[in-house]
Amino acid sequence: MSRTVDQNMSTTRFLAEGQKLQCVCCDAGIFTNDGFCPSCQAPTSLSKSVAERGTASGFISVLGASGAGKTVYLGMLLDMLTKGTSQLKGLPNNSLSVAVQEQTISALENRQFPEKTPNDIDQWKWLHCELNVMKRRKCFFDIISPDFAGEAISYELEHPGTFPVVDKVIRKSEGIVFLIDSLQIRDSGRDEDFFAMKLATYINNAHARTGRFGSKKAKIRVAIVLTKCDSCNEAVEDPTAFANANMPGFTKYLERNFAAFNFFSASVVGASATLVDRLGRVEQIPFHVSPRGIVEPIEWLIS
Amino acid sequence: MYVDQAIFASARGTQGSGYQLVSRSRGIDDSTATMLRDWGPSQGALLTRDVDSEAISYYTLGTDRIVVSRTIYGGPEYSQRGELEVFTRSIVANRKLLEAYDNNPWWLAKTVLTLGYFRLMRHSEPWMTEVDLPTRSLLGVRSAPRARIAEEPLSQALQSLQLNRPVALIGNIDVEHAMPQLMKCLGSPQRTQITFTTGMVPSVRRPFQLHLFPNASATLNSRLIKLGISPINF
Secondary structure (H helix, E strand, C coil): CCHHHHHHHHHHHHHHHCCEEECCCCCCEEECCCCECCCCCCEHHHHHHHHHHCCCEEEEEEEECCCCCHHHHHHHHHHHHHHCCCCEEEEECCHHHHHHHHHHHHHHHCCCCCCCCCCCHHHCCEEEEEEEECCCCCCEEEEEEECCCHHHHHHHHHCCCCCHHHHHHHHHEEEEEEEEEHHHHHHCCCHHHHHHHHHHHHHHHHCCEEECCEEECEEEEEEEEEECHHHCHHHHHCHHHHHHHHCHHHHHHHHHHEEEEEEEECEEECCEEEEECCCCCEEEEECCEEEECCCHHHHHHHC | CEEEEEEEEEEEECCEEEEEEEEEECCCCHHHHHHHHHHCCCCCCECCCCCCCEEEEEEEECCCEEEEEEEEEEEECCCCECCEEEEEEEEEEECHHHHCCCCCHHHHHHHHHHCCCCCCCCCCCCEECCEECCCCCCCCCCCCCCCCCCCHHHHHHHHHHHCCCCEEEECCCCHHHHHHHHHHHCCHHHHCCCCEEECECCECCECCCEEEECCCCHHHHHHHHHCCCEEEEC
16 A cells, blocks of 8 residues: 555544554554554553653563462552552552552452453553652652463463564563462472473563674563462572472573573462362462562562 | 364363363364464453353354354363353354355354253363264244344344444343344345354454343443444343
8 A cells, every 4th residue: 555545544544533642562553542552452541641641661571370470469569569668659650550459459358369360451451650769869660561361471472473462561571570379389390380481481582682692691680479478488488499499490591591580489468278169169268468579579670 | 064163261281271272173273273262252251240141152263164152151260269260162164064054153053052062061181072063054944034124223233234343232132033133134145254242241352243242331331432343222
């Protein structure tokens, strides 16, 4: 199609469909009346919010397999940042972010974990908040973090291009929080090790660098967070040793290919129990909210 | 006539955890399996939390294969979050099969349902047998196409579909009455091209042209508009 026809069509769409702006994930041109970016399917409202703020913003990806705890982590993180810590304070920038926090805190207050995140991109929640680093003068910036469905990450690893938004966000990320279920590491053999290696390979490919003497280690910082540590004391005592002992392939890969990574342990509840109802549904019941190790990975990423 | 089938549900297995194609017949190759997975509904895909909710869907895979499926709530979801899994059983067939059903995918879906091939079943085995379908519909009767529909909402929906615009019918709908009416008014080739679902939440990854929703809600309407689907109240 000729450039003249393209320009006429864009003009027509502009007049009919509103202001044009840039997708925050893939940089494609979108219109404010579009619900989602046609290229990567990120919500237009997020791109509009970022454009309106006009401040520097960066992605921090929270990645992990299905059931690793991404939704709980993001919701609790925003809740703690809203209250503020000695080093960080955060404020949500739009209703999408508050939805993440609300979903998690409401569920935990009702003695439940949040529902499984659907595979449908248009149902994902996106964290977009302003971060204030307390010990640095006038240090404000926005962070954006989507609450990915675990299956979306798995599908993208197996068939790159299935969920382009995953690829775009990881490429734009300035830090990665990599969640791994500590109970699965301890109890389910090498499955978590293999998945973690696949994801680490994917991240490395997205951030690969080459120097004069061949490939160099990826500069992106990776915080590996072992979740659900309320039920796995071994991961609390020494997360690095726990990972080295149970995920040897993954830790070796990190040492070889990433310049900066660190292990953390985290939990959101003090204790939990397993409930089985008459239909055979098995449910983990959180007893009380007692977050540990939630903010420390973020503090390390931005330090 | 033997056709392929597949189950999309939630499981923890050697291929990974979460919603995936847990079982399929041998005629479904990896490429078809990937397309089925892209259309596969996961948690929250059914419109209501009623344990008896169901959605009948029809869509095409490329130019030569069609899929009819039924989505219901199955057993407990594997990840111990207290929910029921969303279970989808699909029949995958060559487009030529539809000719034996007067190019009417609703008749094909109802025949499969009547024969019990959409029932909930255990999905512990990765491979399934093929399904034997009759060479003609058990339920529908061929009749001359109708030019118009009496009910105004259905008429509006028909006009949108004929202009290739996605549409959603919302309200107190009798699906068993509405779908045959719409199929009767669409021309034979167009019937095979109109993808539809009854009771599944709209999503950008499942671009159905016709949605039927028995209940309305403000969030549903706003989502439909964001996805460019015209809502028509019943």
